[in-house]
Amino acid sequence: MGSGKQKRVIPGTTLFDGDMARKGYALNKMCFSFNSADNRAAFLTDKEGYCDKYGLNAEQKAAVLSLQVLDMLAAGGNAYYLAKLGGIFGLDMQDIGAQQTGVTKDEFKAKLVAAGRR
């Protein structure tokens, strides 16, 4: 799978293009379903069964069950849809940012504040 085209490389960044949209479709579709409170509750009742219902592959399922954002992104997840999954666990964007960059939430927030002083 893949377009075969040379892509621009931006370190630490994945452009959510056609290759990723194809790869991540089931995962993103599951996350899109979390707009509904009933679906969020159903997921919490049986996470694995809910993943299976949406046809997630093993990589996607492992990433979701371990709540590892970088793994979900590598499996084709899109940030906007994944944020709906994060919301179920009360994770905000600083929690998600800290996890992805390997720092504490306070350190991540300090980095954002520092960006305003430059």
Place this chain on the structure above:
Amino acid sequence: MAKIVGGINVTHVPYIGRAIANNLQQDPYWKPFFDGFPPVHQWLAKVKPDVAVVIYNDHGLNFFLDKMPTFAVGAAAEYSNADEGWGIPTLPPYIGDQDLSWHMIDSLVEDEFDIVTCQEMLVDHAFTLPLELFWPGQHPCPVRTVPVCVNTVQFPLPTAARCFKFGQAIGRAIESWDTDARVVVIGTGGLSHQLEGQRAGFINKEFDMMFMDKLVTDPLWVTRYSVPELVELTGTQGVELLNWLTCRGALSGDVTKVHGNYHIPISNTASGLLAMQVA
């Protein structure tokens, strides 16, 4: 003919919704952001728009990857907000302007922009929060609305040059609408931020300042960058500046800055506000 009174661009971070619901406008974290708005409120009270054309990107409320239009125009009598899944309050519906919607659709397609038309359309925080910020506490919102959704989610995104031309076509559409309505164009999103990956938290103040300056005086400046270059310079979500550029495209003639504000951070985002008027 209808008159475009100006354009306003603003950040649309979801948590602004929670801050409004909890009355945190004067909280030390939020104050530098909310203090940017009174001059815009005063300007709006002076220019008195009847309709707002709101250019934004949907984050998975109305559109999913099953059908992802590059440009979509609402044509409904009313637009509802709904549960977006991340725990921000759902806001009351917004009144549409179907006459302007269909006039814009006719004019845009005639102008070779083959947009998707939506007689039913949920609107997410990127549409609702700017209206809440510009007309705080007013339900229903005192302006009629036409949503214009731009794909900034799934690449390929429209190029900066294409977005500017789309904005110009929106401007021509509005100005050929045979009414005496006063229209404000709103563009939402940005400025620099990146939610995902090892580069999460990326912010580029220097680029944002330049962009806000150039958008008023020389909007074609930003069209020199490809979309991947804009991602590199502003982050994966900073590319929402395409909505600002589309809004600017709708303003023709002598455009001057009414008011601007810029503050880092709101959530993970460099927040921006820029109101422009047309002479």
